[in-house]
Amino acid sequence: MIASTIGQGILWSVLGLGIYLTYRILDFPDLTTEGSFPLGGAVCVTAITNGVSPVIATLLGVIAGMLAGLTTGLLYTKGKIPVILSGILVMSALNSVMLFVMKSPNLSLLNKPKIFSLLNFAHLPANFDVILIGLLVVIIVIFCLLSFLNTDLGQAYIATGDNEVMAKSLGIHTDKMKILGLVVSNGLIGLSGALIAQSDGYADINKGIGVIVIGLASIILGELLFGELTMLERFIAIVVGSIIYQLLILAVIKLSFDTTYLKFYSSVILGICLIIPELSKKFSEKKGGSINE
Amino acid sequence: MKNQRLKYSVYLLVFVLLGSFVMGMKKQETKIVKPIPKVGVLQFVSHPSLDLIYKGFVEELERQGYKDKETINIDFQNGQADQSKLSSMSQQLIGKKPDVLVGIATPAAQALANQTKDIPIILGAISDPKAAGLVESNNKPGGNITGVSDQSPVEAQLKLMTQLMPDIKTVGVIYSSAEDNSLSQVNRFKDIAEKEGIEVKTYAVPSTNEISQMTHVMTGEVDAIYTPTDNTIANGFQTIVSIADEANIPIFPSVDTMVDEGGVATIGINQYDLGVQTAKMVVDNLTGKMTPSDTPIYTFNTGDLVINEEKAQKLGITIPQELKEEAKK
Numbered sequence: 123m124i125a126s127t128i129g130q131g132i133l134w135s136v137l138g139l140g141i142y143l144t145y146r147i148l149d150f151p152d153l154t155t156e157g158s159f160p161l162g163g164a165v166c167v168t169a170i171t172n173g174v175s176p177v178i179a180t181l182l183g184v185i186a187g188m189l190a191g192l193t194t195g196l197l198y199t200k201g202k203i204p205v206i207l208s209g210i211l212v213m214s215a216l217n218s219v220m221l222f223v224m225k226s227p228n229l230s231l232l233n234k235p236k237i238f239s240l241l242n243f244a245h246l247p248a249n250f251d252v253i254l255i256g257l258l259v260v261i262i263v264i265f266c267l268l269s270f271l272n273t274d275l276g277q278a279y280i281a282t283g284d285n286e287v288m289a290k291s292l293g294i295h296t297d298k299m300k301i302l303g304l305v306v307s308n309g310l311i312g313l314s315g316a317l318i319a320q321s322d323g324y325a326d327i328n329k330g331i332g333v334i335v336i337g338l339a340s341i342i343l344g345e346l347l348f349g350e351l352t353m354l355e356r357f358i359a360i361v362v363g364s365i366i367y368q369l370l371i372l373a374v375i376k377l378s379f380d381t382t383y384l385k386f387y388s389s390v391i392l393g394i395c396l397i398i399p400e401l402s403k404k405f406s407e408k409k410g411g412s413i414n415e
Numbered sequence: 416m417k418n419q420r421l422k423y424s425v426y427l428l429v430f431v432l433l434g435s436f437v438m439g440m441k442k443q444e445t446k447i448v449k450p451i452p453k454v455g456v457l458q459f460v461s462h463p464s465l466d467l468i469y470k471g472f473v474e475e476l477e478r479q480g481y482k483d484k485e486t487i488n489i490d491f492q493n494g495q496a497d498q499s500k501l502s503s504m505s506q507q508l509i510g511k512k513p514d515v516l517v518g519i520a521t522p523a524a525q526a527l528a529n530q531t532k533d534i535p536i537i538l539g540a541i542s543d544p545k546a547a548g549l550v551e552s553n554n555k556p557g558g559n560i561t562g563v564s565d566q567s568p569v570e571a572q573l574k575l576m577t578q579l580m581p582d583i584k585t586v587g588v589i590y591s592s593a594e595d596n597s598l599s600q601v602n603r604f605k606d607i608a609e610k611e612g613i614e615v616k617t618y619a620v621p622s623t624n625e626i627s628q629m630t631h632v633m634t635g636e637v638d639a640i641y642t643p644t645d646n647t648i649a650n651g652f653q654t655i656v657s658i659a660d661e662a663n664i665p666i667f668p669s670v671d672t673m674v675d676e677g678g679v680a681t682i683g684i685n686q687y688d689l690g691v692q693t694a695k696m697v698v699d700n701l702t703g704k705m706t707p708s709d710t711p712i713y714t715f716n717t718g719d720l721v722i723n724e725e726k727a728q729k730l731g732i733t734i735p736q737e738l739k740e741e742a743k744k
Contacts, residue, residue: 123506123507123510124431124435125431125432125435125436125439126506127503127506128428128431128432130502130503217593217621218621221592221593226595226598227591227592227593227594227595228521228522228525228547228594228595229548230525230547230548230549231529231548232525232528232529232548232549233548246436246439247435247436247438247439247440248439249439250436250439253432318499321502321529322498322501322502322525322526322529323525323526323528323529324522324525324529324548326498326522327593328496328498328593329498329499331496331497331498332497332499333499336499347420347421347424348418348420348421348424349418349420350418351418351421352417355417355418355421358421358425359418359421362421362424362425362428365428368503371500371503372503372507375492375503375504375507376507382461382493382495383495384495384497384500385495385497
């Protein structure tokens, strides 16, 4: 069961990586997530049920997510709609888009090929297909992100998030950077949605509810546990954070808490994680020690 | 990697993974003696009808001699509509090596079905298991899944409607566009009604938030309202009732409990009976009387006639004496 939870954590970490690009680097909350996540799954599952190979179907899920991000980006930069509102508009509209794509609110993948079936030949123990494919995807994603952030374009992207006014004065088209960020971020979120839908075995238009919390959890747990990090370490920390969050949820279920109130427990876990840095800061100030370790 | 803590965390995770890889490779040998049977139940969300199914399930098991914690272990998980947790919950249930699994409502059943191809799964309250991709065919499921369908006796319901309102011309159907089970029922209703010469107007709502407005629109355009078996509508049913009452429009629900909540009448499948039937199939499986692969999905042909006489009187609907006698209460 631990292995399957780790597998889930790896798949969800792609969502965390996507959210990191907007939430931490550009410093704005993008609510498109709750729409682009199930959209990625919906597009992918529809494609697979129509006979498209799972790998291509997964990529279609990514493209769908990117288009969702592009829409939000255009509304935000060109339409001057506040970013939260743009995200909400797109998220809400995507609900109908998914219905249009799937022609039904829920579509099953039972007995259909999935991206994880690629490893069927290896006769791995249960759940290791998810872990290996998940790891492969995560490694590719992290590699691409690092390469991107090290280019001139990537540096301009980071600068936009650090200080928009200064970035503008340096001749960076900050609006383009924001659109770029939203496109890439939602592409990753769509990817995560496509992978999770395949691992769950179905796509559902309500699958996006609350996923933003799961993504933020992996980022926050990673930051809390590991502190200051380089960019590569930061990305790895998000993956580890995502796995730990899934393990915490497993622990809550395992300890036979009443799972009716699971959302409460997961909020409490996150709340505590968010408070700890503040508390330890206060504590070390009182002791007269330095804030940093 | 310079950060020591991160480095060691990654090492630890890799170590755990290698450990479980090795364990996974050789676990075929383990055999466990089971003293009492175990049933894992995954319910999608709490609302009156689904809760009643579970109640009927537990009580019927007890009547058949399987008392929870004494002669059977029932492991119950409720997803509370959070689909991101259904998969973890299924794994948790399967991890306890149950003899039978029960999925109540479609997403829960799909989550279970995706995790195991060996442990028998009995479906509770899934309208059309084939459409939900759970079985190959409703008559011959083929895999490890069979169960009970909550498909309503639509024809009987429509007949009742025309019996109570002989000059009915337009019926409005309100249903959730976010639920798989509703649309097929709405389409069946529409087909049958239009053959009878009744016009059917459909109103799809994306969530409970839109029910109020949609009902306001609907009450201006129809003679009566029909609601399918639908979780979203069940949750927002009180909204429909209060608005329809203002406009003096009768509601004919598909679910018997909804008649008590303000509908006029229905021929409905008793949700409790759905649970009872689910329990019977679980017991048959435990005792080896049936295997899922060749047991057809159980569908109710008839249902209980339920009438809300007080409501009918208020709306000026006269109920024929023979129906009064046929009604259970």
